[in-house]
Amino acid sequence: MRQVLEFEKPVIALREKIAELKKFTTDSDLDLSEEIVKLETRLEKLENDIYTNLKPWDRVQMARHADRPTTLDYIEHLFTDFLEFHGDRYYGDDAAIVAGIAKYKGQPVTVVGHQRGKSTKENIRRNFGMPHPEGFRKAARHMQQAAKFGRPIICFIDTKGAFPGRAAEERGQSEAIARNLMEMAGFEVPIICIVIGEGGSGGALALGVGDRLLMLENSTFSVISPEGAASILWKDGGKAKEAAEKLKITAQDLKELGVIDNIIPEVRGGAHRDLASQAELVDRAITDNLAQLEKMDKQVLLEKRWEKYSNIGAYTE
Amino acid sequence: MLKDFFSKKKHASKPSEEAKQDIPEGLMLKCSSCGKIYYREEMRKQLYVCQKCGHHHQLPSDERINSLFDEGSFLEYDTNLETGNPLEFPSYSQKLEKDQLKTELKEAVVTGEGTINGFRTAFAVMDSRFRMASMGSVVGEKIARALEKAREENIPFIIFTASGGARMQEGALSLMQMAKTSAAVQRFRDAGGLMISVMTNPTYGGVSASFASLGDYNFAEPGALIGFAGRRVVEETIREKLPEDFQTAEFLLEHGQLDAVINRHDMKKYLTTILDIHQAGGNVS
């Protein structure tokens, strides 16, 4: 069953009504086409109103939508010859991160991304897309290899955050994240990072240091979950909606703050509505950015990457 | 939040007289771990390490600097960086002002350079009295600049970390300081620079998961609590009681996450030895 978000209930209701009338038309002799056209016009206007005025909290819901395309969905649509490889060579294989090699329009690339499940069973297997240190270390291993063989790196970001568990702490969650941040700053190949769903804190950023940081229109990227911020700041997890606004976690806000480079538009109603069309929009962004980055000399690439991150922040002097 | 747990930790005690318990507050400090009462001045001279139980209390940044650097050698960097309120977050500016008044610091980190027994080194000292030394734009910028300065000057970089984590009121700008500082460490490393990280109580979240863990040597003070996620969050997530010493420096040492745990009184000598072994700059060239 499809998950229905609060703000899109009127749209869904109207769409169901239209479907009903259409079915009625085919099943009976009554011609309701005039009525249907009227309703379809109304639907379009309603969709326009709703989806062009999404509030931060609406986008949080969208980013968390159970049917929202995941890393593996995009991999299937964007790459050929994808081979997934496993393990960090120290401790284990973390299913919350997928990594491997593939071809992008004939060109070899390394692909890394957080992977959550769409069903409860799959989510449990993948720990809801929340990595342990071995996940980050697996990612690092593949990115090191990409640098060695001169392959561009494409990262998909989609996590609530690094897993806050006992084992994760014992095995050095902090060190694993820190090392990724540091090493990604220095790989001499183009790195494109795309936030496709939720980008939660350090666990998201651990796949987010590159030449381009892009966000899907309805994805979020935040230092802490709105619920977490609300409970710490106001001792009231129920104020998450307010926190979502104050924290500036939408693609639009983050573009303005200079945190991200660009926004990838979403199909109307959100990426989950039409994966194939959404993948095309992501495809275009990767093609354009990769073309720009591949023209650069290695030293220029690294220098620009450093400039980009060193310029983020707000202070006076 | 962290203190209850911390106070249960015991360390080898040195004999010391148990007097002076009826002197007015203010002049006196009580060890949060063993309850022993000290004259503030006496505690200051001991670098806020309890003589009885060995507990390492919070050490203000200026006193830490004085305890390590040769007299008159301290030169502060970037004294004019000021935090704004980029997200116009409610009551953030007032909170900053309050801590500025309380600590006489502009922000939660002091950066600069000096000599330690003659070895010139750049450094950063975080001060948890200021907003729990959470990492906002100014903290990230000052640390990145100090690393760049050390790279240009070809001198080692030592950082004393302390932090509750991210500066929530700066949103993703706070988060991105993790990337900025880690990228600065990468450049410094790439140039062959020697970086030493000393984690003090507490070092959590975005600081723990960036530069604090990226030293060529990672040390901690005894009993310091260090981790990515806080104890309470971990307990709530896994619904399991955690061991008493969870996330202490000693626990991390046992799990292979630290090079050594160093007593505050031995710090200067210890760092001097490392600087000496690496010689000026730590560069192999």
Ligand SMILES: [Zn+2]
């Ligand atoms: Zn004591």
